[in-house]
Amino acid sequence: MACLVCSIPLDASAQEASPSKPLNVLMIAVDDLRPELGCYGKSYMHSPNIDRLAASGMRFDRTYCQVAVCGASRASLMSGCRPETTQCWNFKTLLRSKMPDVLTLPQHLSRNGYETVFLGKVYHSASDDAAAWTVDANEWAPRDRGKGKGYVQELPRKRNPANSSEKPGPSIENGGDVPDNAYADGHDAERAVAMLERFATQDKPFFLAVGFLKPHLPFNAPGKYWDFYDRDAIEIPSREDVIDGLPYARSSWGELKNYADIPAKTKMLDDDKTRELIHGYRAAVSYMDAQVGKVLDALESNGQRENTIVVLWGDHGWYVGDFGDWCKHTNYEIATRVPLIVSAPGVPAGGTKSLVELVDVFPTLCELTGVPVPEHCQGKSIAGVVRDPELSVRPAAFSQYKKSKPGVGPVLGTSIRTERFRYTEYVSSKTGKLEDIVLIDLDNDPGATRNVASDPAYQSFLPQLHAWCEQSATGL
Numbered sequence: 001m002a003c004l005v006c007s008i009p010l011d012a013s014a015q016e017a018s019p020s021k022p023l024n025v026l027m028i029a030v031d032d033l034r035p036e037l038g039c040y041g042k043s044y045m046h047s048p049n050i051d052r053l054a055a056s057g058m059r060f061d062r063t064y065c066q067v068a069v070c071g072a073s074r075a076s077l078m079s080g081c082r083p084e085t086t087q088c089w090n091f092k093t094l095l096r097s098k099m100p101d102v103l104t105l106p107q108h109l110s111r112n113g114y115e116t117v118f119l120g121k122v123y124h125s126a127s128d129d130a131a132a133w134t135v136d137a138n139e140w141a142p143r144d145r146g147k148g149k150g151y152v153q154e155l156p157r158k159r160n161p162a163n164s165s166e167k168p169g170p171s172i173e174n175g176g177d178v179p180d181n182a183y184a185d186g187h188d189a190e191r192a193v194a195m196l197e198r199f200a201t202q203d204k205p206f207f208l209a210v211g212f213l214k215p216h217l218p219f220n221a222p223g224k225y226w227d228f229y230d231r232d233a234i235e236i237p238s239r240e241d242v243i244d245g246l247p248y249a250r251s252s253w254g255e256l257k258n259y260a261d262i263p264a265k266t267k268m269l270d271d272d273k274t275r276e277l278i279h280g281y282r283a284a285v286s287y288m289d290a291q292v293g294k295v296l297d298a299l300e301s302n303g304q305r306e307n308t309i310v311v312l313w314g315d316h317g318w319y320v321g322d323f324g325d326w327c328k329h330t331n332y333e334i335a336t337r338v339p340l341i342v343s344a345p346g347v348p349a350g351g352t353k354s355l356v357e358l359v360d361v362f363p364t365l366c367e368l369t370g371v372p373v374p375e376h377c378q379g380k381s382i383a384g385v386v387r388d389p390e391l392s393v394r395p396a397a398f399s400q401y402k403k404s405k406p407g408v409g410p411v412l413g414t415s416i417r418t419e420r421f422r423y424t425e426y427v428s429s430k431t432g433k434l435e436d437i438v439l440i441d442l443d444n445d446p447g448a449t450r451n452v453a454s455d456p457a458y459q460s461f462l463p464q465l466h467a468w469c470e471q472s473a474t475g476l
Contacts, residue, residue, distance in 0.1 A: 022113065022205040023369050024308040026196075026299060028292060029122050029209065031070060031216035032328070033285065033314030035061075035339035046228040046286045049293030050341070053312065057343025058386050059351040064397040064417055065316040065358050068328040068335035070216075071124035073315040073358060078104050078123060080362035080377035082398070084473040089402050094128045103374050105362045107132035109207045112371045117195060120188040120211030140198050141191035148187030151220060152178050171259035172280035173220040180290065183220060185212045189291035193298040200302040205369075210295060214288040215318070218259060219280025221287035228286050231279045236271055239324035242332075244451040246436055248405050249413065249426070251319055251335070253326035267324075274321045281320050305344075309368055313358065314338050329401065331415035331424045333440070333448050336399040342386045352389035355397040355417060356382050357475070378475055394476045395419075396468050402429070411435055414472045416465065422448065423465040439465070 037047040039054035040061070066076040067083050071091035076083055079095055079102050087098045095102070106116040110132065117135035155169045180186030192210045199206045214221065241250070257264050262273075269277070292312065299305050317335045319325040328335040340356060343349075359379035366373040367381040385391045396416040405411045408428055415424035422440040427433065439453040439462070452458050468476060 021203070021307065024199070024205050024304060025109070025114070025207040025365060025369065026295070026308055026310045027122075027207070027209045028295065028310070028312040029074070029120070029211040030288060030312065030314040031121060031211070031213050032316070032318045033215060033288075033338070034317040034320075034334070035337060036282075036285070037289075037339060039341065040339055044229075045282065046225075047289040049289045049296060050312065053292075053296065053310070053343045054341040055343075055349060057341055057347040057349060058389060060340030060342070060356050060382075060385075061351055061353050062397070062417065063338045063340035063356040063358065064336045064399050065338055066399060068316040068330060068399065068401055070121075070315045074123050075128075077313070077315075077358045077361050078106070078129065080105065080359060080374065080379055082359060082378045082473060082475060083400055085378065089400075091124055094125055095123065096128055102376065104129050104132050105365065106207055106209065108362075108366070108374060109369070109371065110134050112369075113205065114207045115199070115202070115204045116207045116209075118209040118211065119191050119195070120185070121213055122209045122211040137191060137195065141194040143191065144187065147181045147190075148184040149182060150184065150218070152176075152182050167218070167259045169218060169259070170261040171218050171256060172261075172276060173218060174223050174226045174283075175220060176223040178222050180222060180287070182222065183214075183287070185214050185288055185291045188212065189294045192295045196295070196298045196302055196304065200304055212288045212291055215281050215284035217256065219277065219284045221280075221283045225287040225290070226279065226283040229279055229282050231275050234275045234278050236274050236278075237320070237322045238447075238449075239268060239321070240449065241323055242438075242440075242451055243449060244454065246405075246426070246438060246451075248403055249330060249332075249424075249436075249438065250323070251325040251327050251329045253319070253329075255327045255329075269321070269324075269326075277326070278320050281318070309344060309365065311361065311365065313340065313361065315358075330403075331399055331401045331413040331438075333417070333422055333442070335401075336415065336417070347386055348389075350389055352385055352391075354382070354385045354389070354392050355394055355419075356385070357394075357397045359475070360393075380475075396476055398472050398475055400472060405435055408435055414469050416468055416472075418465070418468075421461065421465065423462075423469065425466070425469050437462070 036042045039051040065073045072088040075086045075088035075095040110116045116133045119137040152175045363373045363377045363381040367383040380393050396418045399415045401413050410429040411426040413426045420443045424438040426436040437453040438451045440448045
């Protein structure tokens with residue numbers, strides 16, 4: 001799942017407050033963040049900074065990524081194009097390797113008078129779309145090589161040095177009594193503060209993109225963030241698979257198995273390891289949240305908050321033992337759903353259940369900054385939903401993911417989330433044949449525990465769902 005938060009002045013008085021200068025944009029990208037935050041009703045989570053952002057604006061409860069893997073998800077968001085257009089389906093394919101001439105969000109803003117700069121993880125690779133940015137963050141906020149480590153403790157040797165995918169360290173680390181900047185996100189928060197201080201002295205509007213790594217694996221954070229949670233009180237999710245589900249449609253959680261403390265061939269983690277990992281994920285979320293707070297505080301202290309759109313999003317969701325699974329890489333609700341919040345002067349506080357996609361971010365920011373929406377954008381502006389939470393912009397939101405079906409080979413899973421259902425078709429990439437359907441009735445089965453695609457009571461819904469699914473290339 002992914003999480004998105006936007007902060008935007010909308011009403012006429014807010015727009016007239018600074019008529020001579022366009023609105024700035026602060027975009028905060030968060031890796032592997034599921035909608036498990038205090039502002040989403042999870043009272044056990046310590047996320048006060050994202051919560052205060054939510055309390056000042058609109059919370060989007062049903063936002064979905066295009067692909068539940070970081071590189072492909074970010075390629076769609078930053079280009080405004082769906083994956084059937086970008087042809088980015090995994091974490092490593094660079095957007096520019098597939099679409100060398102597409103006009104991206106930072107490129108478009110720079111052509112409309114914005115200073116654009118990023119730091120941290122915005123695209124999956126820092127080299128992707130490098131020409132779109134007008135400022136090198138290292139010039140204004142140089143990285144200190146003595147800070148921002150992945151681990152603060154000495155790492156053991158890899159168990160299999162020949163395996164390039166294997167990680168050298170464990171899946172978690174309680175860093176103990178170390179400063180926030182001992183890890184990468186803490187140092188990047190310091191650099192973002194320095195960037196905002198520099199922008200406060202300039203007249204040009206800015207687009208600052210800050211990418212935080214946590215809660216991506218490994219779940220590493222200073223000890224004080226681990227202390228927010230009692231491991232013994234953590235409830236273990238049900239490990240039962242979806243009834244009548246598709247075994248090949250699950251997450252294989254190979255990403256987690258690359259870490260030295262996770263058996264490579266295990267099919268299920270025991271209770272102790274499950275609680276340890278959930279504890280680590282929550283600590284990493286709270287650590288990231290504290291870094292968000294530092295950036296927001298700097299925006300306010302520099303007097304820029306009243307003229308800045310703030311966008312915070314996550315690239316996809318994440319399994320934390322749900323159905324016995326970990327990581328992302330599926331078309332199910334847990335892997336595709338992300339939180340989204342919009343907060344700024346003129347934005348009403350509240351929540352909306354309007355169906356939204358991450359591909360909508362590009363056109364939305366265009367409308368909110370007064371910049372023309374490029375013709376190639378395949379999402380929809382949701383600025384109207386920010387003004388009116390009852391507004392609906394589409395009947396279904398799309399997500400896609402490629403899997404491999406035994407005996408068939410590669411299949412493309414195309415999934416739509418409607419008001420009531422999650423409907424997914426798996427089509428052979430070789431023959432174009434429809435192989436399987438998964439239908440989840442989320443109104444009557446909010447835990448998504450049963451595939452009812454073959455249930456006679458649901459057959460009348462299938463033709464319309466199929467017709468919508470066939471529009472995946474362009475969206476609804």
